[in-house]
Amino acid sequence: MPMQYRPILSIDMVTSCSGSRENRTVRESFRASAPGKLMLLGEHAVLHGNRCIVCAVNQRLHIIVHPRHDAKINIESELGHYQADLQNPLVDTTFRFVLTAIDQHKELLSQGFDLKIESDFSATVGLGSSAAVTAAMTAAIFYMADQNLEAIKIYDHSLTTVRTVQGSGSGADLAASVFGGILLYRAFPNEIIPLKNIHPITVVYSGSKTPTTDVIQMVEKLRNRFPQQFSFIYSAMDVSAEQAAQAVKETDWPTFGQLLNLNQGLMDAIGVSTKKLSDIAYVLRHDSGILGAKISGSGLGDCVIGLGKHENPIGYPLLPLEMSKQGVTID
Template identity: 30%
Template sequence: MVTKASAPGKVILLGEHAAVYGNPVLVATVDLRNYVTVEKRDDNKYLLNNVTVDVRNFEFDSTKFPELKKKWNLALSIEAIERTQKYLGEEVGLNITIESSVPVSSGMGSSASVASALVMAISKEMGYNLKKEEVAKIAWDIENLIHKKSSGVDPFAVTYGGIIRYQKGKCTRLNIKEYLEVTIGNTGIRSDTGEIVSDVMNLKKRFPEFFDKYLCIMRDIVDYGQKFLENGNIEKFGQIMNINHGLLSAIGVSSPELERLVWAARKKSLGAKLCGAGRGGIMLALGNVSEEIKEVGGQVLRTRISDNGVMVE
């Protein structure tokens, strides 16, 4: 038997970075997906293929796990195999192939998407039907091991799918009446989520009182943004996006490349902001502003908001 599972990428609509400290965040999944194919073996070895990170026909066994976790292009897959099988209480050999369409290190939750799809595919191939909550929590554990301090936004978003409000391991799907058209612009610059989160934490330590006020404002941004989105007031939602971007820029997570794309998009868009950890990666704009982004050197990712989370194909 062969099992194939997939999970989507995601974009943060409002509230990134503040979520690390327990604040709410609005997040949406998109129809770019990562795919994982898993097949049980007759021995206890593993064969891994992941062309995106230059891994081809790599065979190993569990005795190599500690050593392989230190390699940047293997750590995620190894953690996913180990954590999932530990959760299930048994170890079996597997052939695993990972195919990615979600850009890596871009702010679209690529690692969480791969982790969620791996957990789903491995568990299903081994004969288990995990609930989405279980998949999300295992994927969150994997993200914490990779990024050191994960808010849980990405693994929960890509597991459940749709437009959701997330806070402290709990997510609520929003009832959005109006179709939300968006354009994603990619700077083409990879960013280090762990490093950026650490820098923001250091800022919080240096200016604790200021940062507490900052978190209060970010909470209001998410609350007002959710209200405007649910009421179909896209113009005001766009203005809230612009304010959110300004605050993210103020704490040092924007970049010249992101600013160029954001301001180009705003010539026509109701709202535009960076997405994810920042300092590269992607930005998000309301409406179709593909030409505006291309004119200033940005890469346009053609996608749309999707309701589908992790699934077995």
């Protein structure tokens, strides 16, 4: 039986709480979860003030919280175990996003807790596990502290955490994890526009992932060498995101698919495609059930997304992913 989620915030609401509590101390266990994401358009352009399209997916990361009567913090996941006292410095590279979120909100916490982190997806497939765990942990902290569970507040605080850990970051994957659905997103100045429609997809994992920071460094080196060309390319990505958003609003999915095809060429132009990624995109593109295909993510690995459901064998491993309207939740 599929798990039922109670949304923290729907797209059309400012707040949606599960009821106020007279006592700020949480005594019952609960679950916070957030979806993974797929970047659809504008992955690299968004780092330079341009717009992108990002969506949440139906595979999620879960944090099960068991409040304690002392100040101890215990964290368990497939990646390892961590234990500390809430009043002490919280340092561990494995759980740095979770611990940074806790550390930045210590003044809200009056008790310790046990955390169990579970994920529907691997951290190696480029679905934004860092953003998802940060969004879920921030929501859990606000719930324990009896704070208003406003999506924009969760996003803002989570973005501070991510940038504290990473030093930078567009926040697009975080926006998808918090708000759900398809979003038109800009980092600088910050703009988040939810788009209500979604569409079936086919997602192929390439079998490898190059660290995002390594890909960005490579692209930036090339951009510094050819700044004028990259200006044109990123401008084209920005316009594509705007046109894609309009296509989603009008449920004009063939146009959205054509924009995916065009932007696959732009990703190739900035050097983040490979022969295998290109081959996957072409196989998808020539399937009668697919309206368009491109790399999803920073490139040199990760996934290729096809808009629609494939009707013929693809010949590559598929990920069981769908777009999802559900963002961060507490239940």
